[in-house]
Amino acid sequence: MPNPRALPKTYAVKSFGCQMNVYDGERMAELLSHQGMTAAADGEAAELIVLNTCHIRERAAEKVYSDIGRILKTARAAGEPKPLIAVAGCVAQAEGAEIVARAKAVDIVVGPQAYHRLPSLVADAAAGRTALDTDMPAASKFGALPARRKVAPSAFLTVQEGCDKFCTYCVVPYTRGAEVSRPWGDLVAEAQALVEAGAKEITLLGQNVNAWTGEDAAGRVGGLDGLIRVLDRIEGLERIRYTTSHPNDMTQALIDAHGDVGKLMPFLHLPVQAGSDRILKAMNRSHTADSYLRIIERVRAVRPDIALSGDFIVGFPGETEADFQATLDLVGEIGHAQAFSFKYSPRPGTPAATMADQVPPQEADERLQRLQALLNAQQHAFNNATLGRRTRILIERHGKLPGQMLGKSPWLQSVHLQTDAAIGTLLDVDIVATGPNSVSGAALVSA
Numbered sequence: 023m024p025n026p027r028a029l030p031k032t033y034a035v036k037s038f039g040c041q042m043n044v045y046d047g048e049r050m051a052e053l054l055s056h057q058g059m060t061a062a063a064d065g066e067a068a069e070l071i072v073l074n075t076c077h078i079r080e081r082a083a084e085k086v087y088s089d090i091g092r093i094l095k096t097a098r099a100a101g102e103p104k105p106l107i108a109v110a111g112c113v114a115q116a117e118g119a120e121i122v123a124r125a126k127a128v129d130i131v132v133g134p135q136a137y138h139r140l141p142s143l144v145a146d147a148a149a150g151r152t153a154l155d156t157d158m159p160a161a162s163k164f165g166a167l168p169a170r171r172k173v174a175p176s177a178f179l180t181v182q183e184g185c186d187k188f189c190t191y192c193v194v195p196y197t198r199g200a201e202v203s204r205p206w207g208d209l210v211a212e213a214q215a216l217v218e219a220g221a222k223e224i225t226l227l228g229q230n231v232n233a234w235t236g237e238d239a240a241g242r243v244g245g246l247d248g249l250i251r252v253l254d255r256i257e258g259l260e261r262i263r264y265t266t267s268h269p270n271d272m273t274q275a276l277i278d279a280h281g282d283v284g285k286l287m288p289f290l291h292l293p294v295q296a297g298s299d300r301i302l303k304a305m306n307r308s309h310t311a312d313s314y315l316r317i318i319e320r321v322r323a324v325r326p327d328i329a330l331s332g333d334f335i336v337g338f339p340g341e342t343e344a345d346f347q348a349t350l351d352l353v354g355e356i357g358h359a360q361a362f363s364f365k366y367s368p369r370p371g372t373p374a375a376t377m378a379d380q381v382p383p384q385e386a387d388e389r390l391q392r393l394q395a396l397l398n399a400q401q402h403a404f405n406n407a408t409l410g411r412r413t414r415i416l417i418e419r420h421g422k423l424p425g426q427m428l429g430k431s432p433w434l435q436s437v438h439l440q441t442d443a444a445i446g447t448l449l450d451v452d453i454v455a456t457g458p459n460s461v462s463g464a465a466l467v468s469a
């Protein structure tokens with residue numbers, strides 16, 4: 023354990039992994055600022071470094087240890103004292119005790135459900151006391167977090183956490199706990215605060231976001247569609263998105279919202295993982311390739327231009343070439359605007375990690391390349407199909423070239439364009455060129 027020292031005055035939060043981690047990272051940063059600390063500028067040394075880790079795939083913990091090594095080396099080279107190091111996120115939750123035992127340089131370990139206690143953990147660590155908190159308290163951390171003051175034009179809002187699905191390959195039910203929905207009123211208030219703080223777009227986040235349920239002010243129980251309809255009425259909020267969904271929670275009411283809620287963007291990230299029903303069963307996905315396709319059909323019926331995205335795992339234990347072919351066939355039938363695909367990674371403690379017939383890594387690599395080639399071609403084709411379209415983009419940041427800005431189309435494409443419009447502007451553009459990963463827009467001269 024470290025010797026007592028002064029409380030840190032500057033901090034840096036480094037988030038890895040999913041968007042929920044990005045959201046948690048932002049909230050930790052706000053919390054530390056609220057305590058009077060300042061965010062260290064890019065490239066500047068911070069007195070407290072929070073590594074907000076991800077445990078979903080390979081070598082997550084190793085990455086944390088090598089990051090710690092790098093932090094120590096940088097401090098030594100600059101002749102500065104060792105910063106306080108906090109490990110947060112899912113690696114902290116899953117391997118907290120091991121981290122404390124193995125990495126003496128780590129001062130704080132804090133799980134994803136306990137980070138509202140970060141200030142007192144920092145105080146403990148500065149006082150030389152062990153600071154480990156991987157509790158999953160019944161009371162939500164959200165009430166203990168400070169209000170949001172300044173946010174990017176596209177902001178995240180966590181509405182639901184945890185997962186009860188127990189896919190056999192996945193650590194999330196163990197690291198993030200059971201499915202919990204945040205209350206309706208809190209979410210509407212936070213969404214309103216985000217808009218007041220500058221958000222034009224809100225992405226509702228959850229490990230199983232479409233499993234969200236809550237009671238409205240009148241005590242009526244509703245699903246995510248109801249929440250989206252309420253948020254749709256917030257003045258100044260222009261766009262709503264949500265991620266990540268599970269096929270089993272894709273209700274007709276939510277599908278219908280895609281047809282008639284104007285602010286709900288035409289984009290759906292709905293992981294299917296694999297195309298073989300035998301593998302889907304072994305994954306405990308509780309849907310089939312065909313039932314997934316029927317959902318897509320229903321979504322397309324109400325919103326023909328919907329952009330589809332998904333997650334895929336190749337090389338799940340027992341996956342044969344024929345099973346993998348079924349994944350390629352399914353992908354061929356869907357037509358993606360984008361997608362994420364991963365090589366199966368055995369996660370300690372999950373049922374799949376001890377299944378027979380683990381696929382040799384070279385075979386899984388080769389399948390991953392074939393799948394990615396197909397998904398990349400589909401993304402390029404999707405982009406090409408938008409050539410010549412007039413659409414509205416949300417400007418999110420500066421591009422690399424002088425005068426260049428980057429925005430997002432309704433279909434979540436990255437759009438480059440030359441404009442002097444500021445970050446946060448919604449701008450009408452024509453899509454004038456398309457590439458594999460992005461498109462170019464030309465701003466319309468306003469009448």
Ligand code: 5AD
Nearest residue numbers: 191192293333334364365366367369
């Ligand atoms: N191996 C590979 N990919 C995984 N995912 C989750 N667990 C694993 C694993 N053990 C992928 C799934 C999920 C996404 C967030 O990460 O595709 O949808």
Ligand code: SF4
Nearest residue numbers: 185187188189192194
């Ligand atoms: Fe993991 Fe499956 Fe839950 Fe998604 S639905 S978080 S893949 S267990």
